[in-house]
Amino acid sequence: MKTPAQLARRADKAWVLAAIRRIEADFQRSSDTHLIPLPLAGFPGVDLYLKDESSHPTGSLKHRLARSLFLYALCNGWLREGSTVVEASSGSTAVSEAYFSRLVGLPFLAVMPASTSREKITAIEFQGGRCHLIDDPMSIYNEAQRMADKLGGHYLDQFTYAERATDWRSNNNIAESIFEQMRLEKYPVPSWLVSSAGTGGTVATLGRYVRYRARPTRVCAADAEFSVFFEHYRTRDPELRLYEGSRIEGIGRPRVEASFLPEVIDAMVKVPDVWSVAAMYELSARLGRGVGPSTGTNLIAALACMDEMRASGESGSVVTLLCDAGQRYADTYYSEGWLQRAGLNCAGERIAVAASLDSGEIATPLAASWQTAGDLSDGD
Secondary structure (H helix, E strand, O other): OOOHHHHHHHHHHHHHHHHHHHHHHHHHOOOOOOEEEOOOOOOOOEEEEEEEHHHOOOOEOHHHHHHHHHHHHHHOOOOOOOOOEEEEOOOHHHHHHHHHHHHHOOOEEEEEEOOOOHHHHHHHHHOOOEEEEEOOHHHHHHHHHHHHHHHOOEEOOHHHHHHHHOOOOOOOOHHHHHHHHOOOOOOOOOOEEEEEOOOOHHHHHHHHHHHHOOOOOEEEEEEOOOOOHHHHHHHOOOOOEOOOOOOOOOOOOOEOOOOOOHHHOOEEEEOOHHHHHHHHHHHHHHHOOOEOHHHHHHHHHHHHHHHHHHHOOOOEEEEEEEOEEHHHHOOOOOOHHHHHHHOOOOHHHHHHHHHHHHHOOOOHHHHHHOEEEEOOOOOO
């Protein structure tokens, strides 16, 4: 005769296993994201590719992270039937986590800055989630934990667990996917993989994977203007703080996050926000569809890597990420009024980005604007 406690444990494990099966079945129904070549006449011998993460069911790179975080929490016994899932987010991860919460039948609450785009809030609510908006971006961590405690739920904490939750050896992580898709290209082993840092989890996955597979590929992390990751990479100071949030949604942090691993990064590029937005507009025009601002950050960092290759006479390939699509930013980065208020008008910068892509010579204002560290800087 089983005791009530034993029966409860069995029921709890059965629910967890069923939840994991739902997530795995959802993954089985999905195809891989596309790898888009972007021909650039100014860089002969250097091929640029964009890994299009906007084609995930929830429209961004964060879909991979959300899946990993849910599996990690379920397998660790942190989520059970009826738990409220809570996350601190700038919006993109929360959209994906709301999707997985609905998939396994759990309520979801996103704690986000009040500046989060209306489109992301709508997307979270469409998936059945709720949004708790606060004015101070630095307070989202403590507020998320407070709300989880209040609701008797679980705080997923992407900023701590992103790099731990992701299986960087295999299991179809993004790095493994890139190398598999590059097999038949002219330069199948990329010279550089370029990714912006939000939690740091994707960069950590890329850096660990190339070491695990003994690839010569170098990893470059792109950082936003209002973010501490670049300075932490240079100084290793864990106490760095900013008291305003990043203006590039989805990337950049005001504090050093546990998931950011500078030891597996070969170089960093810090990109002023206006250049990220300019690159976003220019790339959108070349692709014939809108991309998000963090993809612009990635493109500028990729340009820095390609410029280094061109200067050293190196041929090869560079792969970066198309993080999400532009439609979720219709009222922000794609609004002239919003850009004016944010001080991000970028007509001149866009011309310079276009000239740099077409000529292979980095425009002087762009070259003077970015900061580099690691393998892209003579001084580090």
